[in-house]
Structure formats: C-alpha cells, structure tokens
Amino acid sequence: MSNPALAPYASCETRSKGRQYPEDAPRYRSEYQRDRDRIVHSTAFRRLVYKTQVFVNHEGDLFRTRLTHSIEVAQIARTIARSLQLNETLCEAICLAHDLGHTPFGHAGQDALNACMRDYGGFEHNLQSLRVVDELEEHYAAFAGLNLTFETREGILKHCSLNNARRLGELGERFIRRRQPTLEAQIANLADEIAYNNHDLDDGLRAGLITVDELQQVPLFRRQYDVVMAEYPSLNGRRLVHEIVRRMIAYVVTDLIENTAAQLRAAAPADVEAVRSAPGPLVKFSEPVLAEHMALKRYLLDHVYRHYRVLRMTNKADAVISSLFKTFFARPDLLPTEHQQIASQMEAESGEAGRARAVADYIAGMTDRYAIVEHERLFDPAKRS
Template identity: 95%
Template sequence: MSAAPSPLAPYASCDTRSKGRQYPEEAPRYRSEYQRDRDRIVHSTAFRRLVYKTQVFVNHEGDLFRTRLTHSIEVAQIARTIARALRLNETLSEAICLAHDLGHTPFGHAGQDALNACMRDYGGFEHNLQSLRVVDELEEHYAAFAGLNLTFETREGILKHCSLNNARKLGELGERFIQRRQPTLEAQIANLADEIAYNNHDLDDGLRAGLISVDELRQVPLFRRQYDVVMAAYPALNGRRLVHEVIRRMIAYVVTDLIENTAAQLRAAAPADVEAVRAAPAALVKFSEPVQAEHLELKRYLLQHVYRHYRVLRMTNKADAVVSSLFQTFFTRPELLPTEHQQIATQMEAQSGEPGRARAVADYIAGMTDRYAIVEHERLFDPAKRS
C-alpha cells in the first residue's frame, strides 16, 4: 500500500492562493485549478500537433526519434519526480512542461530561427512567447473566451524567456522580467527538467541516427561515469540495452543531484512562501556546481557533434528554405492563405497594419506540423501538386 502524499511545503504553489485566470470561472468540482490547466493543455489542438513537430530529426526520417510531443511528456515526467521529492506542486510543474513547446514551429529550432528572421521588422518570433499566445488567444475551444484561460502560474511558467520590450506589453505577467524577480519553484523545475530531457534524449537519438558512437561518448564525463558502472555490473551488455541503461542512470544522476542541491538551497534560504521565492536574488532550483559543469559539457558536446552534424545542418537548411518561402509568399500574397486565415490576416492588418498581417502569417506557419509545412510548400511551388 503506497504512502499518502506529503503535504506541500509552505513555499510551494497552491491553487487556492493562485493569482487566478484572466476570465473568472467557477471553481472545478473534482479537480484542482492546476489539474484543470493540465487537462485543457492535453485536450488542445496545439498539443496534438506536437506529435508531428521536430525535436532534432524531422518526423519522416524515422518513427523512433523524439518529437515535440514525446519530448514534452518526458520533460513532464522528470519534473513531476523533482516536484514530488521537494514537496512542491507536482501538477503545476506538469502543466507547465506539457505546454512549454505549444508555440514551437515546424522543424524545431531551425524553423524558429527562420521565422524569427522573417519577422525581424515586425516584432520578431520567439517560441516561448508564441506558446503563451497559443494558450491565451489562438486555441479555439470555449464559448466564453479565446484561448485556454489558464491560471497565472501556468502562464508564468510557460514564459521562460522574455525581452524587456515584450515584457512591458504583458502587464503583470511581464513584471518579473522588468523587476528581475524569480518565477515559482515549479516553473524553475520545469526549466531544468527541459534541459535534462533534451540533453539525454538528443544523445539517445544521435546514437540511434549514427551521428555519434558509444566509444566517442566515453570522452564525456557524464556519460563515461555511468558507462563504467554499467559495464562493471554487466560486462556482456551491448546494443540498445546498453545505451538505455547508461542514459537512464545519467538521468537519475542529474535528477538526484538537482533534488538534493535544491533542498539544500531551500534550507539555506528558508523562503516563507511563494512571494519569498519570487523575491530571491537568483533561482533556488539548481544543480551542484560539479554536476552543472558536467551538464554543460554534455550540452557543448551535443552542439558540436549532433546539432552541427552535416546531416542535421542539411535539414536545417531545408527548413529555412521552406519556412522562409512560405512566409514571404503568404505575406506578399495573403489571398493564397486558406480562407479562414485570409480573414484573420485581414482583421489583424486592419488593427495593426503590416505587422498585424505578418503576425497572422507567423501564427499560421508556427501552427504547422513538419509534414503540413512540406505539403503547403509543394502546393505553392510544385506545378505537379494539386492546390
């Protein structure tokens, strides 16, 4: 029989003390407010689209590579473990993790960079802000409001980064960037759970794709330590079982360090409540310095040997060409957009001029899956393809 869950720490986020929703709603009868947030995210159209959006490898390159959807689920799993161990709000961390990539473009960071370049004269494009835009405005589900009407704390956690210029447009949500305050501990957990997940599963996908090898990875301390432990216990182990055994131990190693070091930080800072967490001079959720150094070393290795591998760069180049040509065509000739998006572009241009039209086009492209973007590109530029 499992033990009853521990009560939340005094500095944990509690939905009864939430800053609320943009549009007041009757409280849920059988769920917490953060459970309602999580459930709305899971039922959203943008969440379903993540299954066909690139993490590192374009979806059609293989069925077993991570997508934005599986990445988000892995991030949420790691965050729940950390939050539970620290007596923080597990459901809030989970909701933030499941929503953090809802605004991501097709083709991963390559698509984001291309769309940002296209939007340079119209306010730029950043996927964290777009994720917030998705949950605040673009999702169409409810009669009483646009978007998902999530709680302040979930929306705050989604907004991982924000320029001062953009923060000034976001009211209370942008204040922490202007005043250099911290988000909730649950949001801080989501941030680092994201890093843990992509460091380890991008390594796994890089191995599966043949971009890197186990022998090469043995030069990376974080990998080598766990590899040596596994080989000492299972000297005959090889193939996928060896890789999985090493990676699961790597995740356990950094997660354990994060939990234990954060617990020490919290004991030292002794925040009385969430507002004391927000007022802290720096984030309280953090790795120990030795593990942080190893974590960053693995990130640098992946940057050099996976993300900058010529096969990945070729995909990046294609993504740039597809996204850029889609934007330029739809922006200069909005009558080529599907009827619904033509109407939105016309409305937004009437309100804000060319920047409004550009934002409508960016919303349309950002919402595409990889394969839909490829199909739209073919419809526009391949004479043999039916429109």
C-alpha cells in the first residue's frame, strides 16, 4: 500500500525496483530507512570526518569536512522533500551517501587521481561512491557492499559518461536514454549545491580569504546583508555572518520549494515514471534566483577555490596523491597485505587496469591525514614504516 502522505509522483518503497540481492523486508523500518541506516554505519561514512571539503582537516577544527557537509546537505534536502510531499527518508539516504567515494583533499584529490587513472578508465567520485556501496564495504555475510535499493543507488550517481553508463545495466539507462532520476534524487543534487555554496562562503570568511565588505558585490549576499543590518544595525562578527548565511539558505530553499511546486502543478506527473519521462528536471530554482545562485558560485570559484592558499593545498594534494599512486602501482608489494591480495586478484582478472583500480580504491578510501602519513612512510627516511 502506498503512503497516503506522499504525492503520487513521490518514490514509494512498495514500488521500488528493489535490491541487487533479494532480502526479507525489514520489520520495523522502511526499505529506505534501512538504506540510510546502512550508510550511517558504513566505514566509508565514518572516514568522511577526516576528508576535506575545502580546507584540509588539520588547518582548523571548525571548517566543514565531508561528513559535516553531508549532514548539512541531508538536512536541507529533508526540508525540501517534506514540503513537497516527497520521500524524505530516500532524500536523506542519497545525501548521506553522495560523497562516500570522495578522495582525500577534496576535488584536488579527485583531479589528481583521475589524471593517474587516465589510461585505466579514469576516476570519478560519483562512480566511486557507487562502487563503495555496491562492492567495497564489507559488512554482510550474504553479499559485498551495502545492497542498497535501486533508487538510492540511482541518486548517488549524479553524473555518468555514456561509456560508463553502458557498463552499469539498468542503473545507467537514464544517461543513455536521457531520462530523469526521481524527484528525490533531483532534490539531493540541488541541496548539495545550496550547502556547499553557502557553507564554503562561511568557511572562506572564517579563513580570512574573503571579507564581508568584499561579499557585498554578490547579489545573494548583499540582499540578506541589507535586511540583517536594517534589523540589527550593531550586529557584527560571527553572529552577523551566521545570520546572513542562514537567511541566504532560507531564501534559496524557499524559492526552490515554491518554484518546484509550480513546476509540478504545471507538469502534473501521474507517477514516478512520468517524472522520469519529463524532458528535463522538475526540481529547479526560478530564473532570477538561479542567476543569483550561479553568481555566488562564480564568486567562490574566483575568490575562494582559486585563492593562493587553497591552490597551495591543491598543489600539495596533487603531489601526495600522484606519488602514492605511482609508487603503489609500480610496487604493489608496498601496499598493506590485504590490499596486495586485492590488487593481485584484480590484476589477474583485468590486467594492469585491475591493478590500477585496486590502487585507486585504496587511495580514495584514505582520509587526509592517513594519506599524509602514508606519504611520509614511503618517502621520509626518518619515518617508521
């Protein structure tokens, strides 16, 4: 029986495409609750606490990590889903899992590992997140991975090339046929953007890379700054920043909910299949707010992500990841014993590409600090192995 609280076009577990390995239904929770709980209990989820969002973990205790980012994304997505009568639990599961495959050192680490894997199929963190939940997690006697539902796995796979899509069976079909994912997956995608746009701005201010005065050239920031200063003219410091950022988030989330509700009324999808068949995403900002959202994104690219202090970290990340990969690929006997065995098995199955993928799996699973320690163990003569 479908949930009467959900809209007819929401994802409902009774209409789920199921799991790769059939399991008895859970007695006291839904299938999507089971997905969420398996993600929270996974090893990869715990590692996110020491993986970079923008600033390497040891640079400060108060900067976002991949773990806090994932929790913030889930919180935003749940609000949007509930307001639109969509499946809040499925949204939460997707958001909590979306970065499980991210490398140490954020996007810099991903770019470095992708360059190392160029001749062996490349590396993309969305695909790696799927690989983590499908194959790499080791918790259950009956199967590898977490055996999540199709809908959660689909939501994790935000982007995918056609070549990779062809190897993913039913999960890759929407990229080949240019179909849409569920509304819950669409929400998770934009909740991710809302979270990192606003929270990277907050972290950039905390780090001193940008200032409140400089941000007043950004329309999204300036609008809320003016509102806050009119109401609280003596407010300053962290309280001023937090008040502005929380209002920025509320502003774009409100627009997304209201504009998406209008899109859904106009399209009137009868069910999830109608959502999948739509010519484009139905979860979207209004055009004016999208323009402001993108302007903030461009500002952060120019003034935070390309700041010399962040670029220095990026350069270090590239050096660490690249040297780890080259060394372990050339000398898999230097890997920890368990990973040596995995690399040997994967090489037997797929040649050098298999060995490279095993090394990439090992490196992608590292936290920032573990990657630094491994680098020291390999290249610092004074460091014990």
